Amino acid sequence: MLDLYHAEPAANSLKVLVAFKEKGLDFNSHFVNLHKFEQHEDGYLKINPNGQVPALVHDGGGVTESTVINEYVDEVFPDVPLKPDTPLGRARMRIWTKFVDEYFCPALSHLAWHYMIRGITDSLTEQQFEEYLSRIPLKEQRDKWRISAEQGNPPEQLEEWRRKVKVSVDRMETTLKENKWLAGDTFSLADVACFAMSPGLPQRFSEFANEKDTPHFIDWLNRMHERDGVKAALNMPNPLQESGEAPPMPDKW
Amino acid sequence: MLDLYHAEPAANSLKVLVAFKEKGLDFNSHFVNLHKFEQHEDGYLKINPNGQVPALVHDGGGVTESTVINEYVDEVFPDVPLKPDTPLGRARMRIWTKFVDEYFCPALSHLAWHYMIRGITDSLTEQQFEEYLSRIPLKEQRDKWRISAEQGNPPEQLEEWRRKVKVSVDRMETTLKENKWLAGDTFSLADVACFAMSPGLPQRFSEFANEKDTPHFIDWLNRMHERDGVKAALNMPNPLQESGEAPPMPDKW
Numbered sequence: 001m002l003d004l005y006h007a008e009p010a011a012n013s014l015k016v017l018v019a020f021k022e023k024g025l026d027f028n029s030h031f032v033n034l035h036k037f038e039q040h041e042d043g044y045l046k047i048n049p050n051g052q053v054p055a056l057v058h059d060g061g062g063v064t065e066s067t068v069i070n071e072y073v074d075e076v077f078p079d080v081p082l083k084p085d086t087p088l089g090r091a092r093m094r095i096w097t098k099f100v101d102e103y104f105c106p107a108l109s110h111l112a113w114h115y116m117i118r119g120i121t122d123s124l125t126e127q128q129f130e131e132y133l134s135r136i137p138l139k140e141q142r143d144k145w146r147i148s149a150e151q152g153n154p155p156e157q158l159e160e161w162r163r164k165v166k167v168s169v170d171r172m173e174t175t176l177k178e179n180k181w182l183a184g185d186t187f188s189l190a191d192v193a194c195f196a197m198s199p200g201l202p203q204r205f206s207e208f209a210n211e212k213d214t215p216h217f218i219d220w221l222n223r224m225h226e227r228d229g230v231k232a233a234l235n236m237p238n239p240l241q242e243s244g245e246a247p248p249m250p251d252k253w
Numbered sequence: 254m255l256d257l258y259h260a261e262p263a264a265n266s267l268k269v270l271v272a273f274k275e276k277g278l279d280f281n282s283h284f285v286n287l288h289k290f291e292q293h294e295d296g297y298l299k300i301n302p303n304g305q306v307p308a309l310v311h312d313g314g315g316v317t318e319s320t321v322i323n324e325y326v327d328e329v330f331p332d333v334p335l336k337p338d339t340p341l342g343r344a345r346m347r348i349w350t351k352f353v354d355e356y357f358c359p360a361l362s363h364l365a366w367h368y369m370i371r372g373i374t375d376s377l378t379e380q381q382f383e384e385y386l387s388r389i390p391l392k393e394q395r396d397k398w399r400i401s402a403e404q405g406n407p408p409e410q411l412e413e414w415r416r417k418v419k420v421s422v423d424r425m426e427t428t429l430k431e432n433k434w435l436a437g438d439t440f441s442l443a444d445v446a447c448f449a450m451s452p453g454l455p456q457r458f459s460e461f462a463n464e465k466d467t468p469h470f471i472d473w474l475n476r477m478h479e480r481d482g483v484k485a486a487l488n489m490p491n492p493l494q495e496s497g498e499a500p501p502m503p504d505k506w
Contacts, residue, residue, distance in 0.1 A: 061344075065347070065351055067351065068348050069344075072340055075340045076340045087329045088314040088316070090328065091316045091321050091322075095317060095321050098321065102354065102355055163392075
């Protein structure tokens with residue numbers, strides 16, 4: 001059995017949920033509430049010592065990193081392949097999934113964190129905040145939390161992250177002008193990875209992610225939303241929204 | 254035929270050279286002189302618009318990104334496989350290659366750049382430097398060059414990169430205490446990726462990469478150096494050393 005540990009269907013959790021649903025995999029869903037810092041609790045750290053979601057347990061082994069999880073399930077359950085059928089196509093796919101992990105996702109994630117953290121931490125005492133912070137295994141994550149919660153990020157830093165999101169959208173647009181899907185003619189994990197970062201972009205970055213400037217990106221986004229696997233992933237139970245715990249965020253980033 | 258564009262056998266260029274030599278691949282080697290900024294010249298930008306090495310041209314297609322190139326050749330030329338033979342083994346391998354790309358290599362590359370750039374740019378006029386800079390396609394690279402060459406990096410930034418190199422060495426040590434190779438029992442692209450960053454560590458970071466603190470890492474490094482493929486990669490013709498153009502660098506970083 002596949003045991004998938006994930007948060008609400010967004011970003012890296014959405015990336016694995018879309019792949020699992022597209023492939024029609026049966027799995028045990030374990031919701032990890034990031035807003036209650038469950039990813040840093042001892043129980044979860046046994047599954048992923050880095051304290052990050054998603055993580056997969058299968059066949060007695062653990063797999064971390066959303067991109068690696070998606071490659072793993074695509075190898076183990078090849079019936080509905082999510083990789084192009086040529087080596088060059090797979091290389092194009094991996095250049096995209098790498099770009100998402102190293103560039104697109106970090107920029108977006110920093111912005112999300114910037115707009116979200118105070119809604120999470122404002123209700124904590126300083127001591128509680130320090131306690132939560134001390135449990136975070138990765139120093140980079142601790143630094144990100146502290147800077148965002150205490151000092152805030154300087155405007156030029158926010159601008160730099162926005163610039164990277166724009167570069168990412170423009171890069172998708174350029175490719176989608178030529179190809180139906182990001183790695184070529186075939187829907188693949190490249191589309192899954194990019195889509196996981198994209199549902200909120202037309203609203204939050206309407207100044208550059210819109211019908212006029214990036215029509216192929218918008219068309220691709222619409223085609224993604226029509227897919228059954230994507231619909232099923234986005235419709236996964238979301239305990240945060242049901243309980244009203246989802247923190248408020250501004251419409252524009 | 255495989256056309257490989259690469260620099261001297263270090264870092265990401267070494268990563269592909271080791272894989273190609275381990276697999277016994279016949280390829281056309283095209284040396285790109287980074288110290289003359291050849292990676293930003295128009296001819297090379299047609300091969301990789303990002304202006305980075307290595308890059309591969311094969312079968313009428315181009316593949317960039319050293320990690321993707323290594324996965325590509327391992328798929329196309331499976332005779333000497335460089336991936337473990339189980340899906341969990343391959344997942345472990347990919348967690349390592351991703352860690353190298355996102356954490357270990359960037360930290361080391363920033364330090365290398367810090368200690369190297371002035372040897373390269375001191376002989377340039379300000380106008381020449383600006384001209385070279387204006388040709389760099391990626392803004393992140395332009396910023397890195399300008400900061401290192403003009404202001405230098407603050408001590409706390411250097412310390413943070415050193416810390417990340419130490420985390421990387423410790424992580425290898427922990428794994429190699431349990432396993433012969435980084436992804437398990439099998440030599441794989443995980444070893445290739447980590448090794449590409451490691452030959453200089455025992456000298457440059459002798460305070461934490463040494464026989465006493467990290468014996469398994471040192472033993473692994475020695476075993477890597479004994480491999481024919483690794484020897485052949487490190488012995489690739491190095492026009493920089495032959496012409497005396499290799500910039501001087503301090504022994505310790």
